[in-house]
Amino acid sequence: MAVVQDHATREGCSSSPFWTIARRDSLAGFLFIAPQLIGIVIFVLIPLGLVFWYSLHEWNVLANTFTYTGARNYQMLIEDTNLLEVLGATGIFSAGLVVFNLSLALLLAVLLNQKLAGITIFRTLFFSPVVVSLVAWTIVWGFLLQKNGGINGMLQVFGIEGPNWLREETTAMISVIVVQVFKNVGLNMILFLAALQGVPNELYEAARIDGAPRFKQFRRITLPLISPTILLTSIITIVGSLQVFAQIAVLTQGGPGMSTTVLVYYLYQQAFQFHLFGYGSTLSILLFVIVAVLTFAQWQMRKRIVFYES
Amino acid sequence: MNYHSKLKSAVAALAIAIPFGFAGVANAQDTVNLRMTIWSANEAHLKLFNEIATGFSKDHPNVKLSYESLPFDTYTTALTTQIAGGNAPDMAWIFETAAYDFVNSGALYPLTDTLKATKGYNAEELSATAAERWTKDGKLYAYPFSTSPFAMFVNNDVIKAAGAKTPAELIAAGQWNWDNAIATASAVGQTGKGGLIVRDFNYQIWQNLASVWNGWGASPWSADGKTCTMTEKPMVDALTFIHDAIFKKKAIPGPGENVDFFAGNAAMTITQISRASLLPKDKPFAWDLVPLPKGPAGDYALIGQAGIGVMQAGKNAKTAAEFVAYMTNPENSAKLSQFFPSARKSLLNAEVLKKTNPLLSQEQIDKVVIGGIATGKVIPGHTGFAQIQQAVRSGLDAVWRPDADIAGTLQKICGQIGPLLKR
Numbered sequence: 102m103a104v105v106q107d108h109a110t111r112e113g114c115s116s117s118p119f120w121t122i123a124r125r126d127s128l129a130g131f132l133f134i135a136p137q138l139i140g141i142v143i144f145v146l147i148p149l150g151l152v153f154w155y156s157l158h159e160w161n162v163l164a165n166t167f168t169y170t171g172a173r174n175y176q177m178l179i180e181d182t183n184l185l186e187v188l189g190a191t192g193i194f195s196a197g198l199v200v201f202n203l204s205l206a207l208l209l210a211v212l213l214n215q216k217l218a219g220i221t222i223f224r225t226l227f228f229s230p231v232v233v234s235l236v237a238w239t240i241v242w243g244f245l246l247q248k249n250g251g252i253n254g255m256l257q258v259f260g261i262e263g264p265n266w267l268r269e270e271t272t273a274m275i276s277v278i279v280v281q282v283f284k285n286v287g288l289n290m291i292l293f294l295a296a297l298q299g300v301p302n303e304l305y306e307a308a309r310i311d312g313a314p315r316f317k318q319f320r321r322i323t324l325p326l327i328s329p330t331i332l333l334t335s336i337i338t339i340v341g342s343l344q345v346f347a348q349i350a351v352l353t354q355g356g357p358g359m360s361t362t363v364l365v366y367y368l369y370q371q372a373f374q375f376h377l378f379g380y381g382s383t384l385s386i387l388l389f390v391i392v393a394v395l396t397f398a399q400w401q402m403r404k405r406i407v408f409y410e411s
Numbered sequence: 412m413n414y415h416s417k418l419k420s421a422v423a424a425l426a427i428a429i430p431f432g433f434a435g436v437a438n439a440q441d442t443v444n445l446r447m448t449i450w451s452a453n454e455a456h457l458k459l460f461n462e463i464a465t466g467f468s469k470d471h472p473n474v475k476l477s478y479e480s481l482p483f484d485t486y487t488t489a490l491t492t493q494i495a496g497g498n499a500p501d502m503a504w505i506f507e508t509a510a511y512d513f514v515n516s517g518a519l520y521p522l523t524d525t526l527k528a529t530k531g532y533n534a535e536e537l538s539a540t541a542a543e544r545w546t547k548d549g550k551l552y553a554y555p556f557s558t559s560p561f562a563m564f565v566n567n568d569v570i571k572a573a574g575a576k577t578p579a580e581l582i583a584a585g586q587w588n589w590d591n592a593i594a595t596a597s598a599v600g601q602t603g604k605g606g607l608i609v610r611d612f613n614y615q616i617w618q619n620l621a622s623v624w625n626g627w628g629a630s631p632w633s634a635d636g637k638t639c640t641m642t643e644k645p646m647v648d649a650l651t652f653i654h655d656a657i658f659k660k661k662a663i664p665g666p667g668e669n670v671d672f673f674a675g676n677a678a679m680t681i682t683q684i685s686r687a688s689l690l691p692k693d694k695p696f697a698w699d700l701v702p703l704p705k706g707p708a709g710d711y712a713l714i715g716q717a718g719i720g721v722m723q724a725g726k727n728a729k730t731a732a733e734f735v736a737y738m739t740n741p742e743n744s745a746k747l748s749q750f751f752p753s754a755r756k757s758l759l760n761a762e763v764l765k766k767t768n769p770l771l772s773q774e775q776i777d778k779v780v781i782g783g784i785a786t787g788k789v790i791p792g793h794t795g796f797a798q799i800q801q802a803v804r805s806g807l808d809a810v811w812r813p814d815a816d817i818a819g820t821l822q823k824i825c826g827q828i829g830p831l832l833k834r
Contacts, residue, residue, distance in 0.1 A: 162495040163516035165724060248667035268614075268666040268811070354615065357808035373488045375798040376512075378495060 149389070155382035162376050174383040183359060183367070190274070191363040195342040197278040202338050203331070206286050210293030211319075224294070228287035235284065239351040242280045243267070246352070270360040273353050277361055281348050285341070289334045296330035297323065325408035332407050336399050340392055364388050443474045443727045445734060447502040447719070448490055452480040456750055463746070467737045474730060487797070494518070494724060501725035502735060505553050507716035508618060510544045511794040519552040520721040525732040526551065532740055533757075541754030544789055545718050553718030554739050557751030559683040560783025561622045561713040563592075563704070564690075567697040569678050573599040578679070578701045589626055589652065592704040596662035596678050605670030605677030606662040610686070614666045614811050615804055618791050622681045622713045624649035625788060626706015631803065632832055636793050639825035639832055641803075642818070645708065650810060650817050658813045666811045683715050684780060685750060687770045700775045702782065712787035717751070752780060759784060795831055802827045 131138075159170045178184065213224050230238060245251040246266040253263035266276045300323060308318045324331075346365045349355060355362035355370070362370075368388065372381025451457070457478060464476035479500065481489045487509050493499055505513050513519055526534045537551075538558075545553040567577050575598035581587045596606030612619040624630075629645035632638060640646065656662040664670045664677075672680035673689040675696050681703065690698055703712065719738070721731040737743065744753045749767035753759070764776045771780070793799055806824035810817055 160495075161516065162491050163512060163518040165494075165518070247669060248665065249669070250667075265665075265667045268808075356615075356805060357811075358805050362805075370801060373492055374801065375795070376491055 152382045152385045152389075155379055156386050158379050160378040162378060170379065174379050177380055178383050178387065183362075186359050187362050187364055187367045190359065190361060191343065193274060194278060194345065194361070194363050195339060197274070198281055198342040198345075199335060199338050201278060202282045202286055202289060203334060205282060206289035206334065207293050207331075209286065209290045210297055211323075213290070214294055214297045224291075227290055230284050231287040233284070235347050236351060238284050239280060239348050242276075243352050246276050246280075267353055268357055270357055273357060273361050277345075277348055277352055280352065281342075281345060284348075285338075289338065292330055292334055293327065296327035300326045328407045329403075332399065332403050336396055339395055339399070343388065343392055343395075364391075441473045443471075443730050445474060445476050445501040445725075445727060445731050446479055447476070447504070448479045448481050448486075448493070448500040449504045450481055450483045450486040453750075459746060459750070463738050463743050464734075466743075467734055471730070471733075474734070476734065494722070499722045499724035501727055501731040502719055502721050505718045505720050507544060507718070507790050508792040508796045508800070510553065510716070510718060511792055512796060513720055514545060514547050514552045515794055518720075518723055520723050520725075520728040520732055521550040521552055522554060522721065522732055522735060523550045525729070526554075526736050526739075529733070529736040529740065532736060533755075536756045538754045538756060538759075538784075541716070541784075544716065544792060545720075553720035554735055555716045555718045555754050556739055556744075556747060557685075557715075557717040558754040558784055559685050559715050559752050560780060560787050561681055561703065561715065562684055562779040562783065563701050564672060564680050564682065564686070565699040565701060566672065566675060566678055567699055569599055569604055569675070569696070570595055573602045573604070573678070575599060575678075577699070578704075579699055582701060587701070588705040589623070589707075592679070593652075593656045593660060593662045596656070597660040599678035600661040600663075605664045605668075605672070606660075606679070607656070608664060608670060608672050608677050608680040610672070610680050610682035614808075617803055617807055618800065619681075620653065621788075621790055622703060623653060623706075625711045625713055626703065626708060627652070628706075628708035631791050632793065632828075637832055639829050641821045642825050647818050647821060648707070650821070654810060654815060654817060657811070684752070684768070684771070687768070690770070700771060700779055702778050710786075712783040713790065714784060714787035715790050752784060754784070793832065795834055799828050799831050802831065 156174050157169060157171060159166070159168045159173070161167075209227055213220060213227070247253075248263075248265045248268070250266075252266065256263040264272045266272045304322045304326075305318055308322060313321065343363075344365055345363055346369060349361055349363060349366045350369070353361040355366050364384065365388065368381050368384040371377045371384060447460075449456075449460075457480075460478050464478075467476065468474055486504075487506060490500070490503055523534075526532050537555075541555050541558045542551055545551055545555050563578065565578050567579070570577050575595040576591070578587060578592065578595070581591050581595070592607070598606075600606035609619050609622060618631075621630075624646060627645040627649035629640075629643070629649045631641050631646070633640055653663070657665050670677050673686075673691060675691065675694065684700065687700070702710075719735050721728050721735055725731055739747075741755065741757065744755050745758055745763065745767075747753065748758050748763065752764075758764075759781055761773055761776050761781065764780055765771070765773060768776060768780070803824055806820060806827055809815060809820045809823075
């Protein structure tokens with residue numbers, strides 16, 4: 102009897118139950134993220150696969166033909182004489198947007214990080230464009246930026262004859278950048294504000310005791326301590342800048358010439374206006390690669406620029 | 412009734428009832444829903460279309476019709492997106508500029524046989540020139556339900572206030588030509604009001620400038636559509652004339668300047684006659700409608716068209732073609748012509764047009780509408796037009812500057828669109 106019991110005990114020890122605590126925890130974890138995961142599969146991964154599939158085909162919507170063409174669309178991409186100009190415009194837009202947006206957001210955050218009466222009103226005021234409809238915002242700016250629009254009307258009061266903002270190459274690009282920055286600067290400002298408020302006061306006190314001037318405090322204490330937020334906002338802003346569409350479609354339609362034809366707008370033209378869905382998909386793949394490379398590069402750079410990372 | 416009798420009765424009842432049941436299913440299945448995409452959201456237009464749909468449903472009780480208004484500016488893009496998404500409408504309005512794309516691609520169901528088979532349709536009276544763009548290999552692929560000439564609306568109050576000659580005075584003196592028209596527009600432009608507006612051009616829809624450059628005999632490409640002709644003298648001269656009118660004479664509002672003729676803020680506007688409905692009723696001004704001025708190449712006219720096509724991709728193409736035949740039969744064409752001038756010869760007479768266009772005088776109808784439709788060329792169009800349109804629009808941006816090199820720019824544009832034209 103004792104032998105049998107011993108055997109049974111040993112058997113019970115060797116065959117552990119399937120639902121261990123670790124497995125149960127991971128199942129619970131997967132169930133929690135399942136709704137998001139299903140969404141990503143349906144709305145991101147499957148479309149991504151389909152776009153790649155389409156990029157290997159010539160899809161004539163009107164003739165209802167879908168022909169496998171192999172790498173021909175990629176060949177077209179290399180030979181596209183407009184592409185360099187489009188990438189140039191995209192680069193200028195992104196660079197301008199990131200620099201202007203982050204600098205302004207940080208400046209506003211520093212200014213609004215004060216304990217003053219009514220400061221919340223200003224914070225709300227600067228954040229409010231973020232919640233305004235993008236198209237409505239852009240249409241209003243479109244009117245303001247006309248040659249005989251509101252901006253030039255105001256300049257005229259001071260005796261300045263304003264340019265034809267949306268019809269000259271340089272001013273058109275500046276206008277599109279500024280409209281986009283004013284729309285979204287509030288979001289980065291709030292993120293910076295939160296980061297600034299997380300910087301321990303004792304560090305500033307110690308610096309003051311050591312006689313460090315305000316700018317040095319900002320450079321040596323504030324910037325390093327908010328560097329994770331700087332990394333986050335720069336990634337969000339760069340990725341966002343590469344996806345700009347509505348502002349271009351409403352304000353300039355990519356003109357004058359092709360000066361504001363950024364990659365997403367060019368992709369839209371090819372696919373939806375010229376009915377070249379295959380080539381449009383190829384441009385989407387290019388955009389995906391650019392976004393992926395930039396994000397990866399920034400992520401790698403965090404070791405150098407982010408204070409918290411080792 | 413014994414068991415067998417009951418069973419027989421039940422079987423017989425079922426035998427009678429089942430076909431009715433299936434008939435019910437069949438009726439439900441036979442309901443045909445037809446959808447037509449249009450670019451008008453005008454209430455009066457929709458009221459008339461619904462009346463026509465109701466009329467068709469009387470003979471086809473299983474057919475239900477609906478109209479889907481898509482935004483004018485992005486109409487073709489929205490339509491092709493629907494097609495790409497597998498949600499093609501059964502019927503669609505098609506712009507004249509996109510006609511070649513739709514007709515040549517095989518996207519449309521041929522209408523000729525259905526129209527000919529429709530009793531009392533009288534397909535022969537459709538003007539051959541009006542049907543040209545919508546026909547391929549002798550078959551009509553979309554019905555040009557609107558053939559609307561471009562003309563010049565005039566605000567005589569503004570012109571007289573500027574001390575210039577009105578177009579009516581110039582016509583009476585036999586001096587209605589582009590030089591004098593621009594002189595009048597310039598005089599008004601100097602007062603701070605707008606001179607001449609080519610409506611919808613807006614420095615983007617350049618094909619509307621055909622309403623001016625046709626007067627020079629200019630054309631963006633050759634008749635066979637294969638060669639760019641923008642570098643030829645008529646086009647260079649015409650664009651130089653337009654450029655001077657904008658930047659030297661201030662006769663045409665410049666890029667980025669928005670002026671509305673129908674709000675009473677400009678001397679003249681070139682647009683289609685159907686825009687007469689925009690004339691103000693609250694604060695009316697003394698308006699006139701005159702033919703386009705004579706150009707160096709003589710008198711000319713320009714027409715815009717819209718076609719109705721049946722999509723091959725639709726599930727009920729045959730029924731949709733029957734509806735198009737009903738919608739455009741002589742009786743309904745007469746009703747439609749109050750908004751959309753018909754290309755049916757029987758409807759192109761002053762008596763009919765006066766009834767349907769009460770705002771226009773007999774003289775305006777004779778000279779502008781009938782004369783325009785009879786002699787007018789259709790707005791430029793081409794296969795792959797969207798791509799060509801974009802390339803030319805982008806290129807012409809360099810012309811809309813005070814210091815433009817017009818000939819050089821046109822050379823560049825031809826370099827850009829040359830390969831596209833040859834496709």
